[in-house]
Amino acid sequence: MNAVSQLWTNALTQTEVTRETYWGISSTGYAVFYLLTAITILVFLYGVYRRFARYAEGDDDPFARVDELPRRIVTASKIVLSNEKQFDRDLYGGLMHAFILWGFLTLLIATLIIGFEQYATEMLLDLSFWQGDFYLAYQFVVDAMGLLFVVGIGMAIYRRYWVRNRRLWGRHTSSEDDIFIWTLFGLGVGGFLLEGLRIYATGMPDHEVVSFVGYGLAMMFQALSIPLAGEPGVSLSAGVVTGENLHWLAWWSHSLLAFFFIAWIPYAKPFHMISSFANVVTRDEKAGQRLPNVPADLDATNAESIDDFTWKELLDQDACTKCGRCSSVCPAKASDRPLDPRDVILDLKRYRESLEAGGDERPIVADGGTSVIDAGTMESCMACMACMDACPVEIEHLQSFTRLNRQLTDQGDVDSNMQDVFQNVMQNGNTFGDSPRNRADWADDLEFDLTDAREETVDYLWYVGDYPSYDDRNKRVARSLAAILQEADVSFGILFEDEKYDGNDVRRVGEEFLYVELAGHHVETWEDCEFDTIVCTDPHSYNTFANEYPEVDFAEFADDPMMPFDYTDQWNDDGEIDVKHWTQVVEELVQDGRLELSGDELEYTVTYHDPCHLGRYNDEYEAPRELIEATGCNLYEMPRNRADSFCCGGGGGGLWMEFDEEPKPSEERLREALCDTDAGGAVEKFVVACPMCMTMYEDGRKTGDFEDDLEIVDVAELVVEAIGAQAEANLEVTED
Structure with missing residues (x-):
């Protein structure tokens, strides 16, 4: 058995194993230490008070933020302690932050244990537990997690100063970022140096081998032959470098740095250790899906x-x-x-x-x-x-x-193109400025008549949307979806000229009252119809109907003469009416056998783009993919897929505004499809499930010079083609 193993065995077999908490510190030093401790805590608490007092001066939040507080705290603790968001897209960053967080929390808990043992047990209960097996386990865990902490800080320093990761630098980068990271590094390294000097100066007790980092440093000090006061000819007089003097210096340096850091926390970047956790606790779990309603009071201000x-x-x-x-x-x-x-x-x-x-x-x-x-x-x-x-x-x-x-x-500081859109919607109910009477003209080429959901009971009320109704390219998608629903022999209908723009994107541009007017019109119209489920072509419509219309307090606005509705209830607050994107509905129809697809009708090599409002907003990633695969297409994922999908550029009003940008988001995404997928240039079709995405990518295909490289298609167009191929195959079998 080697020497280290023997020392470990000796340490574990000792029953009285502990150490003096304030070894080498005089009674005067002890008093100064606790005076500084009191001052530090007061400065810290005052800073925290000022922060939270400022929050109290903020306006009321429209959403419940502290309801079910125990559940919120438990959930937030899981999110924070698991570092799940740090690991997303960045394994290095996730490990780095996990090492720092877990190490810091362990060292904090270890410090609290020392304080509790020192005062709550020795002074109040006269019961000491910081000895024997507990002390050995304590020292080992603290060294292990402290080492992890230092490694994490080292990774952060390497990324920030050596690699110079671009996202860490910007106009708000300041000296506080440097002070923060180097202070943490100093605390971590300084703590180990202090431990090593204590072990060395106290004669390197056998049981301290469990403090493997500190013990290793003590062995290094021993190898350097640093004199000790007990040795012949060595004293603790001023100016003499001894292990005891170095320990005293390290102890006070470490303590003063810790005091500075604790007092500094509420006044600079370290405060995120408190504010970030509070932010996770008080988050809105539907953030983004829904936006705060604007007050009906016209005197209310926004920013x-x-x-x-x-x-x-x-x-x-x-x-x-x-x-x-x-x-x-x-x-x-x-x-x-x-x-x-x-x-x-x-x-x-x-x-x-x-x-x-x-x-x-x-x-x-x-x-x-x-x-x-x-x-x-x-x-x-x-x-x-x-x-x-x-x-x-x-x-x-x-x-x-x-x-x-x-x-x-x-x-009135709104882009002129958006002002035109607002005007079109106010006058004609659609973003194109076209006549409402023409809204269902896209269906003229169908071989069957569409049901008027205002006059007949239907299972599915289909909200077609602006672009599928008025844009030539997206009309083909609308006709494809109509053919799919007809083939499945389901009961569906549309609102014809009573359908207006859904309001999702004008709301995100800031035109809240126009949004409320549109929402009021729709819910009032729906109240006069008999249906079970609203089916949306556009993920933007799907999101706003499912998540935002139920939030509107229509009673606040119903008496306003500018609002063309009398509806005063809270629409669908009980969730009785299902709202779905069409891919979710058609996927169910395929699973139920209402649509027959064998999975080998088509053989295209394709990639699929996740629409933001279907994916990130509403966590629907599988329905479109299952439909694509049901057609027989070979689906290759782009590197940025599902929650990491890259926006087409059309959301938030981008569809209607012009930007001096290079490259356009749509062009970058098409490049990714052709260059970064495993299929590479073999990708034949770029598949979308959103009319806005269709419009943006058709434009990007032209401006990015991709017209000869791939085709932009909707999932519905693939399904219709597969149904046609299946029908032809069945016909051939019948003829045979």
Whole structure:
């Protein structure tokens, strides 16, 4: 048995194993230490109080944030302790943060144990447990997790300063980021040096071998022959370097650095250790799917001042760690639009802090000038929710962004193209400005008549949508879906001219009252119809009908003479009416045998693009894929798929606005399909399940010079082709 193994065995067999907590510290030093401790705690508590007092000054949040608090805390603890959001898209970053978090929490708990043992047991109960097996286990775990902590900090330093990961650097990068990471590094390394010097200076007790990092450092000090006071000719007089003097110096250096860090936490970046957890606890589990309703009070303001922001939006600002994950996945930033989600949140925070320090007030958001946020920045947002999905601390960017967009609308600082869209919707009920009477003209080429859901009872009320009704390319998709439902022999109908634009994207651009007008019209129309399920062609319609219409308090607006509806109830608040995207409905029909697909009708090599409002918004990824595979197509995934899907660029009003961008999001996505999938250039068809995506990618195919490389098709078009192929095969069998 080697020497280390023997020492370990000796350590485990000892019954009285412990150490003196304040070894080498005089009574005066002891008193100074606790005076500094009291001051540090007071400074820390005052800082935390100031932070939360500021949140209390924020506006009320429209959503319940602290209901079911025990459940929220448990769920938040799971999210934070598992580091699940840190591991998403970034294994290195996930491991790094996990090492730091788990190590830090272990060291914190270890410190609390020392304090509890010192005072609660020795002084109050006269019962000491910090000895024997408990002490040995304690020392081993602390060394193991402390080492993990130092490794994690080292990984962070390597990524930040050696690799210089781009997303970690930006205009809000400052000295506080450097102080934060190097202070943590100093605490971790300093703690091990202190432990090694203590073990060495106390004669390297056998049981301390369990403190394997500290013991290793003690062996290094021994090899360096650092003198000890007990040795002949060595004293503790000033100026003499001994192990005891070095321990004293390390002890006070470590303590003072710890005092600084604790006192600094509420005033700078380390506060995210508190605010981030609070942010996860108070998150809205349907964030992004639904937006806060605007008050019916016309005197209410949206973002005229920082005081218009809710306490949760202020907490979002403080929870931001500057990690840049939101920036790295933002399609607007990738296309060189003037939007960086991180900068918007931190610009608002910096402005708030400048006001608290006596700075001058400025417009929060405006078109040019001295505003905190420029109008062009907010116009660039595609409302794709990638930033929120990537954020490890659950910042709800879209809530703040929508507030800013509403303010732009109130001020009249809206893109001229969007103003035209608003006008079209107000006058004609659709974004094209076409006559409502023409809304169902797309069905003229069908070989069967569509049922009027206003006059007959149907199982499925089909909301066709603007683009499938008026856009020539998307009319083909509408006819395909109609043929699918007819082939399945289901009862379905449409609203004809009583169907209007759903309002999803004009709401995200800030035109809330127009959205309420559209919602009121639709729910009032639906109340006069008999149906079981609303089927949507467009994921944007699906999201707003399923998640946002039920949130509208129509009674607040019904008496407004500008609102063309008398509906006063809360629509579908009990969830009695099912709202589904058409792929979910057709997938059920295939599974139920209402549509016969053998799975080998088509042999195309395809890739599929997840629409933001179907995927990230509503977590539906499988229904479209199962339909594609049911047609026999060979599906190859792009690297960015499902929750990591890259936006087409059409959301948040992007469909109607023009941007100076290079490359366009649609062009980048088509490049990914042809260059980054395993099938590469063999991809024949780029499959979508959203009319907006169809429009954006048809445009990107032209502007990106991909016209000869692949075809843009909807899932419905593949299904119709497969049904036709199946029918032909059945006919051939019958003829034979």
